[in-house]
Amino acid sequence: EYADIVQTVEEIKKMIEEEKQFLPEGVAFSFSNDVSRLVKNRFEIVASNGLIGLILVFVLLTFFLNVRTAFWVGLGIPISVCGVVFLLKVTGHSLDAIGLAAIIIVIGIIVDDAIIISENIYRHFDELGKSPIDAAVDGIKEVFFPVLTTVLTTMLAFGPMFFMSGLMGKFIYIIPLVITFALVISLIEACFFLPSHIAHGLHRSKKKDKENWFIKIQNPFSKMIRLVLKYRYISILGFFLILGGSVLYFTNYMHFVLFPASTAERLYLRTELPPGTSLKANGEKLKEIETLIDKISKDDLSSYVTRIGVLAGQHGYFRPGRNFGTIELNLTPFGKRKKTALEITNILRAQTAKLKGFNSIKFEIAEGGPPVGRAISINVVGSDDAKRKALAGDLMKYLSSIKGVEDIESDDKYGKDEIHVDLNYPVVAKYGLSVSQVANTIRMAIDGMVATDVRYQDEDVDFRVILDKKTRIDEKNIGDLLISNKFGKVIPLKRVAKFTVKPGVDEVRHYNGERSLSVVADVEEGVVTPIEAINKVKAHYNLSRDWQGMKFIIGGEADETAKSIISLLQTFAISAVGIYFLLILLFNSLLQPFYVLIAIPFGLIGVIFAFAAHGEPLSFLAALGMIGLAGVVVNDSLVLVDHINQLRKKFPDKNIVEIVAIGTTNRLRAIIITTLTTVAGLLPLAYGIGGLDMFMVPMALSMGYGLLFATFLTLFLVPCIYAVGDDLIGLFGRKKEQDISHEVKVGEIDSVYQ
Structure with missing residues (x-):
């Protein structure tokens, strides 16, 4: 069950090469259904596209940060992947196509956490003028709890998959396992090893006094976000209209299939x-x-x-x-x-x-x-054979009338010819015969009868008397069978019965004890x-x-699709509840978690657009990419909200719009970097730059395009929702919010940022 298919096939081919020398000339072997070639091709595609993506990530990080930081952030990806492979081996699991898909999903999240930490350290060093050691310590201290929470929220997002029921539950069990392993390894690497490497690199580099080029992007963005916040209610309404239009388009013009x-x-x-x-x-x-x-x-x-x-x-x-x-x-x-x-x-x-x-x-x-x-x-289940067969035929006829339904089949297939014996009951009674006598005579002729048995050593051997095969399949010979009546006379079977040869039933199927016919189609x-x-x-x-x-x-x-949709929705619901309570602990608020969670459904707008533009149906694989996308959206939004909270504590008298605008502008670089690096990592896989695998494409498209749109969510929608939330708190009174915070009893978190 856990054999390596690639290694097994290679061993078989090696054995065949060794045996060829003993075979006569002219004998040749050909291989068919070699699944190992597909497995090797998939690994090669993931490896080549992964390498291309890693190079693109490195170039982008170098552009935004510096070469040393880019190197150490990028190094976290192969470290996490190798760690996952090692832990899967230790726990007795294998890395299959679904496991590879899980690695693709989690790579974006791994990179995000490393970028958040490294960018914050770089900001403390480059913008706040701190020494390399102080920048590393203060940088990791400032974002440690948000980063830890992002890891825990991602685990909560995928964790319910462990408990999905049915066939699909067994199929995707490996996904949350791979993601959990990857997140734990990346968290250890990003929090304990990455800061020391970055600090060492900052210590060796010389700080430049020239104006930071990114300020040329931050300044116009700062003006734009202030304008959006000014008209925040109109902005939120616009996002909701876009979401409604996307959902309307999906329900009317797009399809969902398990596997395209x-x-x-x-x-x-x-x-x-x-x-x-x-x-x-x-x-x-x-x-x-x-x-x-x-x-x-x-x-x-x-x-x-x-x-x-x-x-x-x-x-x-x-x-x-x-x-x-x-x-x-x-x-x-x-x-x-x-x-x-x-x-x-x-x-x-x-x-x-x-x-x-x-x-x-x-x-x-x-x-x-x-x-x-x-x-x-x-x-089609029922005890009435004629009605069941008629209904199955009518069902096949109706299915053929539905446009797009093809290759309709039924298991009601004819088998070998059968001889049907139809008794004339009045004549049977006239000759002094019974139905059981007739049936027993036919059974004896066709199936035979044990006449005696002989014991050979410790085994009894039956001797069965039966007509020879040629005779018992001839209806004329069966008609000549003689039956002894109650008067001691023998009556030929043909005098009391008629014989017709008809195609027999190939097999009889049952469903819960009742006879059934199966109708299938594509x-x-x-x-x-x-x-x-x-x-x-x-x-x-x-x-x-x-x-x-x-x-x-x-x-x-069809049945499995319905079950899978229900299971996925249940998974989303359980994950959302778990993430909500976890965010309460981080934000010390019952309201602020909604600022983060509300961004998740809006992330689907980019996914719907991507699949509509590419003419592809939404599939189960795309849905897995959406879950990974939700993790990235939550992570970026979470860190942004936490940073705005810190600024509010630092500047309690500042206007809320000003605080939100400053906080969003501060996180602009980190959000852009996480978006571009994740998209760059997925782009080669989505378009097959290093080789095309349609099993991976839906996930890459889902995450890539979804994340592009989700960036606007994080930069514009989340700040607007934060500001509107503050408006509502002001409307209903801040005292109520403060009382709720005390009831939650998580005030210890405040001390971390003071």
Whole structure:
């Protein structure tokens, strides 16, 4: 279970090379479904894009601070990543694709904490004129509690994922684990090692007396923030209108899917020929499709495997049958191929539609992620066989009428031919026979009867009398079976029964003890989502009125998507409550935590814009990026609010607008640096500068563009909300706020800043 797939595959290939010398000439090996190549490709992409991002981060930090500070801040990233890999190994976990995604999410937060500390030390040294040691000590002391709180709030944001239920909970369990490890390591490195390295670098450098170039940016920004604060109510209204418009656009024009088809690296083509088709004839028909597949460019197709006599699919789906066939197509990594899985599927769909002799040819795109099943999966459950089959057929017909629903299948497939015996009951009674006599005679002929047994040593061996296979599958011979009636006469079976040969049922499925039929289908991305299709089915059918005794059991991606959305919303809610109480301890206020938390939903505006502009649906992977984005937004807003609080204590008589404007201007450089460095780290991954991996792109887009817009939130919305909050406190009286603060009993925090 915990084997290294890359190492295992390499060992297998090495063994095959050693065994080749013992094989006859002309024998060759070909490898298919080599998942290790995808794993290696993903690691290479993350490594190359990570290196490019690290270089961009270093350049930006050098531009805003200095070379030594940039080096020591950037060094925290590989230290944290290596620490995570080490701790995962120690705790018995492996680093998979989801673990890599978690590292990408947390890198921005790691960099933020280091930048906040280093920038504050640099500010004490460069702007306040302190010695390197004093700048380091005072700088870390001033922001230690806010930085500690940012780490704890991020842990609280991801912590509830440990308790997510269902399949997705097991799938993403590694995310909060990786993030917790990374945050603990980065906190230790940033608070205890980083300040000493920066102080050493400041001591060796010579302070320049020339005007700080960043003041040319701060001065116009200071005027702008004062103007925004002056019209703070209009500004907040504007932000709310933008948020409302974004949500409206999302609900009407955008879709949510668990895992987009663009992440797929495997296709399944399943065929069904008329019942009774031999395996040899089946293989000949599948060669027609293989001829079409051979025309696909080697840049797009890595290999394919044909299975005759079986329907197969992702996550272990397997169903035997002589008239069934499956072709599994393994695609090259996304960044190396010219066509997407959906484009290849559509080309093959159009070509195979011209082939004759097939009952059906269906396609399945194997999206990445856990085994959630097909996009649409509905179990039709009921004891009435005829009604259940009719309802399943009607459901398939209705699904085909929904635009975007395709590759509709049912497990109600014909098996081998059966001989149906229909008794003429009056005639049975006339000849003095009973139904049980007839049934026992047929059973004895077909299944046989144990005539005797012989003991060999310590084992009893039964001797069964049965018709030979050729005789018992011939309806004429079965009709000649003789049945002894109560008068001692023998009656041929054909005198009391009629025989018809019909296709038999391939298999009988049950759901909670009741017979069921399964109807599954896929959806065309961008046209309809699984949830939308299921909602249309629910609205169309009134089972209690029209199909009494029948019921639908929804499963597959649609069901898992609904569960995942609920679990994510619950995670957000639990995280928000936990973060709120933690911020109470930091701010010594019940109101101020809302200044930070209210910025989170506004951060989604940038995410919606990014995915709309790129024509991509919001996915589960994008949602994970949103959680990481929320962590960055909270961190920047938290440090800003804390700094404004410190200024209010230092200058209690100053006007609130002036205090907020000064505090925001002071934090401008740190906020810009954290934004640009995080975006720079994510940009190569989002656009595949160092290699494209569609599994990582949604997270990078979500965090990158979301953070760009979140910067305006932190610089303009949060100060406005802070000022409005002070207006409300002034309106209802400051005494009430002070009484609440005493009830919380966290006054000790004040002494840290005095």
